Amino acid sequence: MQMKFTKMQGLGNDYVYVNCLKEKVESPSEMARRVSDRHFGVGSDGLILICPSECADFEMKMYNADGSRGEMCGNGIRCVGKYVYDYGLTDQTEISVETLGGIKHLSLTVEEGKVALVKVDMGSPIFVPEQIPVKVEGDHAVNVPISVDGDEYRMTCVSMGNPHAVVYLDDIQNMEIEKIGPKFEHHPCFPNRVNTEFARVLDRETVEMRVWERGSGETLACGTGACAVAVASMVNGLTEDCVTVQLLGGNLKIEWDREKNVVYMTGPATVVFDGELYE
């Protein structure tokens, strides 16, 4: 059995994409672990299935490199938008995509017949601890203390459909993320584990970040994570409501329309290659 796939990346956050309107993936979690391996597989941060939907134009199913399912994927959904237009599954530039984090609406910017930029309505950030979920005292997890591996931090937790913990540090370039990242990911206060963003505010319009992703480790970029950092910075009064988030793989523009209470993320999506996976 040969399975056709397309390798795509959003700011270096790379996934293997499968068009499940044509292909069939029996066990996605096992396939995610297999294709993500950068030596024995294709090499990626995970697997994303593009599927038909009863309630939207398409459905996106996202799996991390460890096979666990993520509710939402920001860089991934931009690539889904590019795929369905460039590969002829739609001729629309306003599309909807069903995810476990709700239906997302995408606006595609087309240049010379191909999608160059995607703006995503990422929905409303969720700060209610039980809905993130995170176990804390009180009715929010904004700038709250957490003890990790014997060290004290302050974090702001938010869900963008998937769980995030944002931690501000003075130096994120030299930190040992591979040591502290897993300690946050598996911390007992996160019943479903967590994606952790380590951030530094550069000015009122600019934040830099690194991310240790639940189920994938450090990635070069995380769209939902960039949204989490942006809204955390805004609720903590550190930035304006429209910021540039600088990630290792590039920049994302994030704006929080407070009146509508929706977050918009704008960024690129790139096809790397098409391939076939042999048994």
Ligand SMILES: N[C@H](CCC[C@H](N)C(=O)O)C(=O)O
């Ligand atoms: N890289 C993705 C996030 C994946 C989140 C996943 N690691 C999870 O388990 O929530 C993004 O661009 O939003």
